[in-house]
Structures are given as C-alpha cells and as structure tokens.
Amino acid sequence: MAGAVLSSDVDRSPAAVSLEGVSKWYDNVPAVQDFTIDAEAGEFLVLLGPSGCGKTTVLRLIAGLEIPSQGVIRIGGQVVNDVDPRNRDIAMVFQSYALYPHMTVRRNIEFPLRSRGHPAPARSRMVEEVARSLQLDKLLDRKPAQLSGGQRQRVALARAIVRRPLAFLMDEPLSNLDAQLRIEMRAELVELHAKLDTTIIYVTHDQVEATTMGNRIAVIDQSRLQQVGTPREVYEHPANAFVAGFVGNPPMNIIRGHLEGEGDAMNARFQDGYLQLPPVLAAAARRENLGEVLIGIRPQDLQIVEQGTIHATVSLVEVVGSESRLVCRFAGGQFITVDTDRDPAHMRNGDVIDLAVGRPRREQQGVSQEELRSLPEVPPEALHLFDVASGRRLDP
Amino acid sequence: MSARETLQERSAAAGGIGDSDSGGMAGGGSNGSSGGSSGGATGKGGMGGRRSGAAYGRGHNRSRNRVRRPMTMGARYLLLAVLAIVIGFPIYITVVNSLLTSRQIAARPPVLFPVHPLWGDFAAAFSQAHLGIYLRNSAIVTILIVIAELVTSVLAGYAFAFLKFPFRRLLFMACIATMMVPMEATIVPNRQTIVALGWFNSFPALIVPFIASGVGIFLFRQAFLGVPRDLRDAARLDGYGHWHFLTRIVIPLNRPLIAAFALYSFMSAWNQYLWPLIVTDTNSVRTVQIGLKQLEGVGLNHFNLIFAGTLLAALPIFLLLIVFQRQLVRGLSAGALKG
Numbered sequence: 001m002a003g004a005v006l007s008s009d010v011d012r013s014p015a016a017v018s019l020e021g022v023s024k025w026y027d028n029v030p031a032v033q034d035f036t037i038d039a040e041a042g043e044f045l046v047l048l049g050p051s052g053c054g055k056t057t058v059l060r061l062i063a064g065l066e067i068p069s070q071g072v073i074r075i076g077g078q079v080v081n082d083v084d085p086r087n088r089d090i091a092m093v094f095q096s097y098a099l100y101p102h103m104t105v106r107r108n109i110e111f112p113l114r115s116r117g118h119p120a121p122a123r124s125r126m127v128e129e130v131a132r133s134l135q136l137d138k139l140l141d142r143k144p145a146q147l148s149g150g151q152r153q154r155v156a157l158a159r160a161i162v163r164r165p166l167a168f169l170m171d172e173p174l175s176n177l178d179a180q181l182r183i184e185m186r187a188e189l190v191e192l193h194a195k196l197d198t199t200i201i202y203v204t205h206d207q208v209e210a211t212t213m214g215n216r217i218a219v220i221d222q223s224r225l226q227q228v229g230t231p232r233e234v235y236e237h238p239a240n241a242f243v244a245g246f247v248g249n250p251p252m253n254i255i256r257g258h259l260e261g262e263g264d265a266m267n268a269r270f271q272d273g274y275l276q277l278p279p280v281l282a283a284a285a286r287r288e289n290l291g292e293v294l295i296g297i298r299p300q301d302l303q304i305v306e307q308g309t310i311h312a313t314v315s316l317v318e319v320v321g322s323e324s325r326l327v328c329r330f331a332g333g334q335f336i337t338v339d340t341d342r343d344p345a346h347m348r349n350g351d352v353i354d355l356a357v358g359r360p361r362r363e364q365q366g367v368s369q370e371e372l373r374s375l376p377e378v379p380p381e382a383l384h385l386f387d388v389a390s391g392r393r394l395d396p
Numbered sequence: 397m398s399a400r401e402t403l404q405e406r407s408a409a410a411g412g413i414g415d416s417d418s419g420g421m422a423g424g425g426s427n428g429s430s431g432g433s434s435g436g437a438t439g440k441g442g443m444g445g446r447r448s449g450a451a452y453g454r455g456h457n458r459s460r461n462r463v464r465r466p467m468t469m470g471a472r473y474l475l476l477a478v479l480a481i482v483i484g485f486p487i488y489i490t491v492v493n494s495l496l497t498s499r500q501i502a503a504r505p506p507v508l509f510p511v512h513p514l515w516g517d518f519a520a521a522f523s524q525a526h527l528g529i530y531l532r533n534s535a536i537v538t539i540l541i542v543i544a545e546l547v548t549s550v551l552a553g554y555a556f557a558f559l560k561f562p563f564r565r566l567l568f569m570a571c572i573a574t575m576m577v578p579m580e581a582t583i584v585p586n587r588q589t590i591v592a593l594g595w596f597n598s599f600p601a602l603i604v605p606f607i608a609s610g611v612g613i614f615l616f617r618q619a620f621l622g623v624p625r626d627l628r629d630a631a632r633l634d635g636y637g638h639w640h641f642l643t644r645i646v647i648p649l650n651r652p653l654i655a656a657f658a659l660y661s662f663m664s665a666w667n668q669y670l671w672p673l674i675v676t677d678t679n680s681v682r683t684v685q686i687g688l689k690q691l692e693g694v695g696l697n698h699f700n701l702i703f704a705g706t707l708l709a710a711l712p713i714f715l716l717l718i719v720f721q722r723q724l725v726r727g728l729s730a731g732a733l734k735g
Binding site for chain 2: 065084096116
C-alpha cells in the first residue's frame with residue numbers, strides 16, 4: 001500500500017505500441033499473419049477491416065489476452081510477449097462494455113484501482129474526478145442495467161481512464177449505440193484523446209469512424225495488414241483493390257478491363273465502353289506488361305455526359321441530401337455507382353446514360369456547362385489501376 | 397433425488413452437455429429452437445382458432461370471452477385448491493396427531509382438530525427418543541456436506557468453464573457419468589470401502605462420500621459458461637486473477653443459483669436414510685431420519701412421539717424453504733433467463 005502511487009498524481013507519458021512480424025494461429029487457422037505496425041506515442045491509430053479479418057485479435061494480442069504464435073510486441077519500447085495482461089498497464093474498452101452487472105457505477109470504475117492497492121480515500125477521489133469529467137457523477141450509485149447505452153459506454157471509458165494507462169485499446173466501442181449517439185460519442189472520443197494525450201488503438205469495421213477519428217488508419221483483410229496511412233492517403237492512394245473498395249462511402253467502382261493500344265495512347269476496354277488511360281498510368285501498365293487491369297473509379301469521379309465512352313443503364317436513383325446517387329448496371333450485369341449533383345427528377349430507371357471520368361465539382365468554378373458536357377481528358381488522380389492477380393496498385 | 401433431477405433437466409435445457417463452448421451452445425441452441433418451433437406451431441394453431449372465431453362476428457367472440465374467462469379462472473382455482481388440500485392435508489394431520497394421545501390418534505372417525513393439545517410430546521421426543529442427538533448429528537453432517545459440495549462444485553464448475561487443461565473433456569464426461577450411476581449400484585462397494593478405511597460409525601463415513609457432486613459440477617459449469625468472456629478479459633486487465641474473478645464476479649453473479657443448489661443439497665443430505673443406516677450402528681453418530689425409525693422402537697403406543705419427531709425433523713427444511721423461497725425461484729429461472 002505504501003508503494004502505491006496515485007496514477008492521477010503522476011505525469012504518465014503515452015507509450016508507443018509496436019508489433020513486429022506478429023502472427024497468431026488457432027490450430028491451423030491464421031487469425032493474424034506477419035503483422036508489423038507502430039502506433040506512435042499519443043497517436044490515435046484505427047484498425048479498420050471487415051468482420052473476421054483479425055483486427056480484434058491484434059487488439060487482444062496487444063492487451064495480452066492472447067499469446068502471439070510468433071513476432072514481438074513492444075509497449076513503451078519494452079518487449080511484453082511474456083508479460084501478464086495486468087502488468088502491461090493497458091486499458092481496454094470492450095464492444096460489450098464488459099461492465100460488472102452486480103456492481104454500481106462507482107464500484108465498476110473503482111475496480112481496477114482496488115487491485116492496484118490504492119487507498120480508499122484516493123480511490124474515491126479518483127473515481128469522482130473521472131466521473132465528473134464524463135458526466136457520470138450523478139449516476140455513481142446506479143447499476144449498469146439502470147443506464148442507457150451511452151451511459152454504459154461512458155462508464156466503460158471511465159473504468160479505462162481512471163488508472164491512466166500507458167495506452168488504450170478500444171474494440172468497436174460505438175457499435176452498440178444508435179446512429180445519433182454514435183456521432184456524438186465519436187466527437188467525444190476525439191476530444192478525450194486530445195485531452196488525455198494518450199495512445200489509442202481503436203478497432204472498427206466502420207470506415208466513417210476510422211476516417212473521422214484516426215490520425216492513421218491500418219486497413220486489415222484476411223488476417224493481413226493491407227495498408228497504413230493517414231485517412232487521406234488511404235482514401236486517395238489505396239494500396240490495393242481491397243482497400244480501394246473498402247474505404248470510401250459509397251465504395252469505389254472496380255471494373256475489369258483489357259488494355260489495348262500502343263505508346264501513350266492506351267485504352268482500357270470493357271464490355272460497356274472504354275477509358276483512355278492518362279499517359280502516366282499507361283506507362284505504368286506497360287512497365288508491368290499487363291494485359292488486364294482492375295480500374296478503380298470513385299462514384300463522385302464519374303460524370304454524366306452527353307457523349308462519353310462508358311454506357312450504363314440506370315437501375316436505381318437515390319436522393320442523398322443535395323446530391324443524387326445512381327446505381328447503374330452494365331450490360332454484363334455489374335453494378336456501378338455514380339454520385340451526381342444533377343436533379344434526379346430527370347432520371348428514370350431504365351435510362352441509358354453516358355459516363356466519363358472527371359472531377360468537375362472540385363474544379364467547377366470557372367468551368368462552363370458546355371465544357372462539362374464532355375470530359376476528354378481523364379485526370380490521373382481520378383483513376384486507380386490495380387493488378388488483377390494480386391490486387392496491388394499500379395503507381396505512375 | 398427428484399429435486400436434483402429437476403435441476404439437471406433445467407441445466408441441460410439451458411446449455412447442453414457439450415464440452416467445448418460451442419458444443420454447449422449448440423446444444424442449447426437446438427433445444428431452444430425446437431422449443432421455439434413447437435411454440436410457434438402452437439401459436440399458429442391459436443391464431444387459426446381466433447380467426448375462425450372472428451368469422452362468427454365480433455360480438456359473439458367478445459361475449460364468449462366474457463363467459464369463458466371467469467369460468468377458466470374458476471376451474472383453475474378449484475384445481476389449485478384441490479391440489480393444496482392433497483399436499484397440505486398430510487402435513488396438517490401430522491401436526492394434529494403430534495398434539496394428540498395415541499388413543500385419540502387410533503380413534504375412528506379420526507380427530508381432525510386437537511381440542512386439548514399435548515405439547516409434552518415434543519419434549520418427550522427429545523428426552524425419551526434422543527432426538528436432540530440425532531438432530532445435532534444431522535446438522536453437523538448436513539452443514540459440512542452442503543459446504544463441501546458447494547466448494548467442490550463451484551471450483552470444478554469454474555475450472556471446466558474457464559480453464560483449459562489436458563483431458564478436460566474426458567474429466568467432465570467422467571463427472572457427468574457419475575450422475576448416471578444409481579446409488580443402489582455403488583452402495584455395497586462404497587460401504588466396504590468405508591469399513592476398510594476404518595470409518596464405520598464415524599462422521600467421515602457420513603460426509604466424505606458426498607463432498608463432491610456430479611450434478612453440482614454440471615450445474616455450475618453450465619451456469620458459468622453463461623458468464624460473458626469479456627468480463628473475464630476485463631477482470632484480467634483490471635488486475636484480477638482467477639481466484640478474485642471467481643469470488644468477486646462469478647459467484648456474486650450466480651448467487652441465486654448457489655442458494656438454490658445449497659438448499660437442494662441441504663434437503664438431500666438431511667433426508668438421507670439408507671446410507672447412514674448401513675454405515676452406522678450407534679446413536680452417537682446416527683442422523684435424525686434413522687432416529688425417527690428408532691422412535692418406533694420406543695413403544696407401539698407412542699405414535700404421538702413419532703409424529704412430533706417427524707415434525708421436528710422436517711422443521712429445518714421447512715424454515716429454510718420459507719427463508720430462501722425467493723432465491724430458490726430465482727435460481728431455478730436464472731438459466732432460462734440467461735439462455
């Protein structure tokens with residue numbers, strides 16, 4: 001007891017968390033493969049991926065709830081592979097909140113402090129301090145069953161915050177909240193991160209959460225790390241076709257096309273049209289000596305034009321705020337999404353439209369409607385090429 | 397035994413018997429789904445009936461409900477009243493007979509109300525029939541069995557639910573298997589073991605064979621599987637090992653079930669007759685159920701003593717049932733709610 005020090009009295013510097021070549025196998029099934037990533041001290045790193053991709057396993061490996069099959073995990077520069085979870089000084093917020101149902105809010109928040117031998121008056125002070133900061137001070141004597149989802153979420157956060165850990169791990173903590181509350185809590189978590197100046201590793205399958213909250217995003221699929229970067233980097237330069245299709249709402253359109261032509265004049269042809277590749281992309285494709293490529297185009301980079309090289313049939317018109325979203329179908333059956341600011345009243349299901357790749361809305365100022373009608377030049381940044389076999393991005 | 401069977405059935409319905417978590421869940425799931433489908437079928441039938449009733453016109457349907465409902469309720473209460481009499485009358489007549497003389501007990505028609513109750517029979521049961529010693533012995537044996545059975549069942553249940561160790565499945569199956577062997581099949585070798593150990597006529601002979609229970613282990617294992625894994629993980633990160641997780645989280649969460657099991661364990665131990673009879677032959681260690689049988693030896697004309705003794709022997713269980721009634725019901729329904 002004498003050795004116990006109030007965590008709130010200590011200036012706790014956030015710790016860097018790093019994984020080096022970490023893999024985890026359950027029997028013969030890989031959950032995480034060759035995972036190498038560094039979360040810098042004080043960083044908000046988001047692990048993003050679809051269900052079952054292994055992102056929660058990464059979190060559990062960092063927490064010490066799972067033992068890695070191979071690789072090294074470091075927290076604050078120290079290897080922690082053999083360190084018990086209780087000694088890693090890591091706090092975790094679970095998707096289910098994992099509140100102890102028979103304990104009051106006060107006892108729940110206090111629980112991690114008891115095991116660390118904090119004296120009762122100090123515990124009480126720390127609990128009240130954290131409860132006040134999360135607006136839980138009036139709920140301290142309630143049980144979790146008497147709280148709303150958002151309040152439970154706050155209690156889970158308070159329990160994590162109260163002992164000032166070296167880093168926070170959060171496993172889809174907002175997924176059980178309704179849409180409105182989720183938006184509010186997202187903002188609160190970002191504020192909290194700034195206030196606490198701590199390292200947060202946050203798991204989610206929601207790319208909106210990832211792009212709005214994270215300093216960096218690590219995209220995971222099929223137990224492997226696909227790309228790490230800032231939200232803008234990941235969005236604008238997806239490392240492969242999976243990342244391109246996963247990050248962005250609505251997802252990027254991915255069309256398979258044959259390459260034809262010589263020199264700088266290279267076209268990617270598919271069943272319902274063709275695209276003239278910008279010279280830099282044509283050069284990249286030629287360098288790789290590819291016959292086929294996957295062409296990625298964001299829905300907002302497709303424009304409806306009078307005469308274009310891509311033809312599609314409108315299947316569904318959705319009004320999304322001030323814009324419209326068209327879900328169109330190629331003759332081959334593939335769907336393609338187009339975001340447009342055109343009045344949806346002019347669109348009908350079954351209309352055949354021409355499309356071209358361009359970004360008029362960003363460059364719209366000073367561009368006349370006539371000029372918008374046809375967009376002969378395909379801007380290279382609006383087009384993403386990926387290798388068919390590996391899905392890898394072809395960089396100019 | 398019937399009480400234990402009820403617990404066993406409830407537990408099996410709640411979680412299945414599979415060793416792995418998924419297996420257990422799958423068992424529970426299939427039970428649940430079959431129950432659900434049959435419920436659905438019944439529901440459909442009910443709906444069909446209601447629809448055909450509606451075809452006759454609303455007014456008709458409503459008036460029929462108005463007539464039927466009180467009749468149904470009346471029939472239900474009548475049935476409950478009959479059942480209450482069937483169950484309650486033997487208890488009542490035991491109380492009455494314990495307050496009568498032997499001559500009055502033998503009288504025909506029987507005396508149904510003691511006009512001049514004789515309370516002295518209760519004191520006589522203690523002084524003449526050594527009931528005090530028997531009750532004391534029963535209390536010692538029962539309390540120790542309940543404590544030991546609870547401790548072993550909770551610990552083993554926790555181990556099977558939360559720990560991974562070699563031969564876990566095999567050991568759990570062995571525990572389950574003990575529930576399927578009737579006591580009659582093992583009573584002779586068990587007695588020989590007790591004699592060989594030199595425990596004949598001793599408290600260990602009455603207690604040790606019952607310190608672990610397959611039913612208890614099975615019951616607690618199933619209940620503990622219902623404790624969310626996230627709670628265990630959260631407790632680990634909060635700095636708590638298995639012992640503290642068990643004592644501070646798992647046991648408080650399963651308090652109603654523990655109370656219910658303790659009560660059933662108490663009843664089973666208190667009401668034991670055959671085993672104490674064959675491993676003891678002196679009054680110093682014999683339990684109250686055998687003591688009641690001994691009362692017959694006091695004299696044929698002392699039926700009132702036997703009735704008084706019977707009431708005294710039943711009193712602890714009766715009091716426990718009243719005190720723990722709520723926990724008993726919560727314990728029995730806990731699994732169903734969790735499932």
